[in-house]
Amino acid sequence: MDPQTSAGDLRLAHLTKTFGALTAVEELDLTVPQGSFFALLGASGCGKTTTLRMVAGLEEPTRGRVLLGDRDITRLRPYKRPVNTVFQSYALFPHLDVFENVAFGLRRRGIRSVDGQVRRMLSLVQLDGYERHHPAQLSGGQQQRVALARALVNHPQVLLLDEPLGALDVKLRRRMQLELKRIQTEVGITFVHVTHDQEEAMTMADTVAVMNAGRIEQLGAPAEIYEFPATAFVATFLGQSNLIAGDVSGGNGGDLLVTAYGTRFSVPSARSRADQGPVLLGVRPEKLRLAAAAGQVPAGHQHVEGSITDAFYVGVSTQYLLRTGWGTELSVFVANSGAQERFAVGERVVAHWDPRHAFLLGRQVDEDDRTAPMRHEPVGASW
Amino acid sequence: MSAPAHVPTASGEQPASPAPAARPGRHRFLPYLLLLPGAAWLFLFFVVPLVQLAAASLYDPAGSLSTGYALTWSFDNYPAALQAYWPQFGRSFWYAGIALVLALLMGYPLAYAIAQKAGRWKHLLLVCVIAPMFTSFLLRTLAWKTILSDNGWLVGLLRDVHLLGPDGRLLATPVAVVLGLTYNFLPFLVLPLYASLERLDRRLLEASSDLYASPLKTFRRVTLPLSMPGLTAGTLLFFIPATGDYLNAELLGTPNEYMIGNVIDSAFLVRLDYPQGAALSFLLMSAILAVVFGYLRNAGTRDVL
Ligand SMILES: Nc1ncnc2c1ncn2[C@@H]1O[C@H](COP(=O)(O)OP(=O)(O)OP(=O)(O)O)[C@@H](O)[C@H]1O
Numbered sequence: 001m002d003p004q005t006s007a008g009d010l011r012l013a014h015l016t017k018t019f020g021a022l023t024a025v026e027e028l029d030l031t032v033p034q035g036s037f038f039a040l041l042g043a044s045g046c047g048k049t050t051t052l053r054m055v056a057g058l059e060e061p062t063r064g065r066v067l068l069g070d071r072d073i074t075r076l077r078p079y080k081r082p083v084n085t086v087f088q089s090y091a092l093f094p095h096l097d098v099f100e101n102v103a104f105g106l107r108r109r110g111i112r113s114v115d116g117q118v119r120r121m122l123s124l125v126q127l128d129g130y131e132r133h134h135p136a137q138l139s140g141g142q143q144q145r146v147a148l149a150r151a152l153v154n155h156p157q158v159l160l161l162d163e164p165l166g167a168l169d170v171k172l173r174r175r176m177q178l179e180l181k182r183i184q185t186e187v188g189i190t191f192v193h194v195t196h197d198q199e200e201a202m203t204m205a206d207t208v209a210v211m212n213a214g215r216i217e218q219l220g221a222p223a224e225i226y227e228f229p230a231t232a233f234v235a236t237f238l239g240q241s242n243l244i245a246g247d248v249s250g251g252n253g254g255d256l257l258v259t260a261y262g263t264r265f266s267v268p269s270a271r272s273r274a275d276q277g278p279v280l281l282g283v284r285p286e287k288l289r290l291a292a293a294a295g296q297v298p299a300g301h302q303h304v305e306g307s308i309t310d311a312f313y314v315g316v317s318t319q320y321l322l323r324t325g326w327g328t329e330l331s332v333f334v335a336n337s338g339a340q341e342r343f344a345v346g347e348r349v350v351a352h353w354d355p356r357h358a359f360l361l362g363r364q365v366d367e368d369d370r371t372a373p374m375r376h377e378p379v380g381a382s383w
Numbered sequence: 384m385s386a387p388a389h390v391p392t393a394s395g396e397q398p399a400s401p402a403p404a405a406r407p408g409r410h411r412f413l414p415y416l417l418l419l420p421g422a423a424w425l426f427l428f429f430v431v432p433l434v435q436l437a438a439a440s441l442y443d444p445a446g447s448l449s450t451g452y453a454l455t456w457s458f459d460n461y462p463a464a465l466q467a468y469w470p471q472f473g474r475s476f477w478y479a480g481i482a483l484v485l486a487l488l489m490g491y492p493l494a495y496a497i498a499q500k501a502g503r504w505k506h507l508l509l510v511c512v513i514a515p516m517f518t519s520f521l522l523r524t525l526a527w528k529t530i531l532s533d534n535g536w537l538v539g540l541l542r543d544v545h546l547l548g549p550d551g552r553l554l555a556t557p558v559a560v561v562l563g564l565t566y567n568f569l570p571f572l573v574l575p576l577y578a579s580l581e582r583l584d585r586r587l588l589e590a591s592s593d594l595y596a597s598p599l600k601t602f603r604r605v606t607l608p609l610s611m612p613g614l615t616a617g618t619l620l621f622f623i624p625a626t627g628d629y630l631n632a633e634l635l636g637t638p639n640e641y642m643i644g645n646v647i648d649s650a651f652l653v654r655l656d657y658p659q660g661a662a663l664s665f666l667l668m669s670a671i672l673a674v675v676f677g678y679l680r681n682a683g684t685r686d687v688l
């Protein structure tokens with residue numbers, strides 16, 4: 001079995017895993033094209049690791065199938081799968097040194113001369129000279145890199161990465177991201193990459209899937225998901241969003257009209273996930289702009305008046321918190337490009353946006369309460 | 384003094400004096416103090432008898448309990464004892480070695496199953512391993528005498544399936560002694576092995592199988608090396624008492640199966656030949672030490688693999 005000749009996409013069909021009463025992964029249906037970089041993003045405990053384990057063969061699915069090309073590998077033993085994993089917990093062999101850890105997979109496949117490959121891989125993860133160290137003598141980041149090298153050296157058909165860069169400092173993290181991306185494009189290995197870091201997912205992946213409570217809420221190219229999220233969860237988990245609860249009150253040519261708190265807004269229907277009933281009107285904080293008076297709002301822009309309750313200066317931008325007339329808060333990021341005046345806390349301002357940057361999501365009647373705790377940063381989604 | 388004056392010492396006394404310097408001093412002798420009872424115990428009940436035994440092994444062999452012994456530094460006691468009893472010596476290691484192999488074959492899977500597979504039955508099974516220890520060694524071995532007896536069900540069964548001839552027997556044969564040794568010392572092997580295997584991280588086994596190792600290779604490359612500390616300890620805890628044992632040979636064997644323990648036993652308690660008994664004891668001790676050191680060296684290098 002040579003991992004590199006049996007070509008094919010990784011396909012999960014109705015993949016489900018339950019632990020007793022808990023459904024960790026529910027009806028997962030997706031295709032990861034061969035050689036693509038796929039990122040799985042989601043909150044802690046949403047089933048990312050469980051999904052990877054089913055692909056690796058370490059967890060038996062309750063239902064559904066795992067296919068590699070047209071080969072059904074659902075019941076194939078893990079050691080027979082052309083799949084390798086970088087484990088979230090590293091799982092390095094404590095009795096073997098770094099060299100032997102990395103050589104483990106090669107040796108088990110009966111490859112004799114492993115020296116060159118192992119050393120090349122170690123220098124790739126910047127661990128030359130650490131060959132004879134034992135895992136216990138390494139820092140967390142070094143262990144993580146050994147785990148990476150140990151999986152990567154096998155050139156598997158699919159590489160599963162469970163938060164492989166979590167323990168690295170920002171600089172090394174960026175380097176490893178670039179390296180990973182380079183290796184991935186060079187060798188043509190399919191990467192399935194689990195991460196908490198949305199920026200990492202967006203910069204590296206061809207396709208991002210956002211998972212929530214065992215289901216995939218949205219799947220697509222990073223820019224596509226970010227610009228036009230499908231659900232409130234995605235809108236707030238991937239970046240931040242201002243979500244204003246309202247109701248569709250009619251149409252106007254290619255636009256939908258939404259009434260929220262007595263004010264009417266319009267959204268292009270091409271940017272709507274729902275065209276009637278209760279909805280959430282979404283605008284990303286960086287798409288909002290501030291003006292001192294309604295008269296300065298450009299023609300065609302929607303606007304909301306309010307007063308500034310907080311202003312955080314974060315270097316590249318200033319993040320404002322705006323209390324609207326009806327009492328909810330909006331978050332606004334303004335780039336510190338020098339082109340815009342700065343506002344002080346307490347000032348009355350007008351926030352405005354181009355309707356083509358807004359998006360409309362369907363809203364369950366009780367949704368405010370359900371999704372409100374998803375805000376994971378102090379300045380974030382507002383309703 | 385460079386320490387900030389306002390920082391109070393942990394004990395709260397003498398805040399401005401050289402109290403910080405005194406603290407390590409006060410604790411320097413504490414560990415030794417705590418060692419004292421153990422050291423005294425070891426000295427009284429190990430070192431002193433050992434020296435006494437060493438002296439006894441060099442007594443004039445012509446002496447006797449009634450006429451008294453003289454310390455004549457007669458090193459000849461050693462070759463003489465070895466010459467007289469080398470078959471029993473060899474037998475001790477031979478029997479203990481076979482028993483060890485049998486115990487490993489049974490004990491490793493047992494320890495593995497209890498540690499990794501038993502789930503909620505784990506503790507019950509552990510108690511079962513230890514439970515025989517609740518009765519005396521003597522009683523347990525006597526029970527084996529019944530099990531292995533010529534009229535027992537086991538011999539009957541073995542005769543029926545022709546594994547034993549019509550007059551074949553188990554009791555009073557080397558087989559019985561080896562079985563007795565295996566049984567009696569099995570827990571000493573299983574418990575340290577269990578402790579090692581219990582600590583074995585499942586995720587390492589998963590990583591191994593993710594890296595193309597079949598279950599057999601995973602055992603060979605991950606499980607076995609990681610259980611080496613328990614395996615080494617268990618092997619020694621089994622082998623050392625088994626080699627010096629005399630009860631199994633006495634109760635389950637005949638003088639033809641006697642081990643060196645039986646000889647030492649009779650030298651001290653029957654023949655009252657103290658110099659010979661002492662010399663044999665030292666010979667046994669050094670032989671075991673040699674085996675143990677040889678084994679530990681090997682086990683040590685195997686650990687690195
Ligand atoms: N062996 C198991 N037995 C019972 N429940 C489990 C088991 N493994 C995982 N779970 C549960 O399944 C759910 C999903 O777990 P999983 O490890 O896939 O989360 P995750 O998305 O990887 O989270 P994180 O980002 O924190 O690593 C969790 O609620 C977890 O408690």
Ligand SMILES: [Mg+2]
Pocket residue numbers: 048049050088162
């Ligand atoms: Mg996880």
